[in-house]
Ligand SMILES: O=C(CO)[C@H](O)[C@H](O)COP(=O)(O)O
């Protein structure tokens with residue numbers, strides 16, 4: 001089953017509750033937390049996640065683009081996130097952090113920037129509920145999709161199959177109607193889309209269109225048998 005997670009980064013921040021409601025029917029609401037240190041942009045933090053939690057029924061998928069996630073990630077679980085993603089490049093103790101996120105009741109996820117390979121993390125995969133492969137350099141919405149990430153998506157899907165894991169494989173950055181099929185064919189099953197959803201006239205309809213495109217492509221992928 002393909003999941004579509006609209007990114008609130010592309011919404012109007014002065015109308016967050018309305019914008020969150022506009023995509024109810026999506027699987028998760030993707031919330032990009034940026035600290036102006038790990039990435040050169042500043043967005044939102046724990047209090048806004050708490051408010052978003054009350055504003056929508058859609059579960060929150062928090063993508064932490066911050067330094068020191070070992071210290072901050074647990075606070076996002078307490079704020080109501082159902083899934084918390086920290087960056088491999090920023091975490092001091094990724095296994096301990098993933099275990100802490102899970103113990104607090106959320107799904108634990110780790111993200112890789114475009115230049116970070118998956119291979120050193122193969123043995124960590126059973127500790128995670130989701131692996132996020134960035135398909136742009138993190139920091140901003142609306143950037144073009146990096147096609148050069150497709151082999152990494154394929155190799156990660158192979159590792160997930162090899163170990164028989166239930167891990168979800170998320171892609172984030174430049175995912176749209178023109179790129180989602182390539183991502184799905186390569187092995188992604190969770191798709192973040194910011195500008196492609198909030199830039200559309202009808203965001204809820206954009207979610208449905210993206211989901212059916214991804215599902216058509218995954219259905220024919222060899223790794224999706226019995227998925
Ligand atoms: O993590 C992100 C950027 O760092 C965003 O989730 C991502 O860029 C979504 O926006 P778009 O779909 O417009 O690329």
Ligand SMILES: [Fe+2]
Pocket residue numbers: 007030031032063172192
């Ligand atoms: Fe993101």
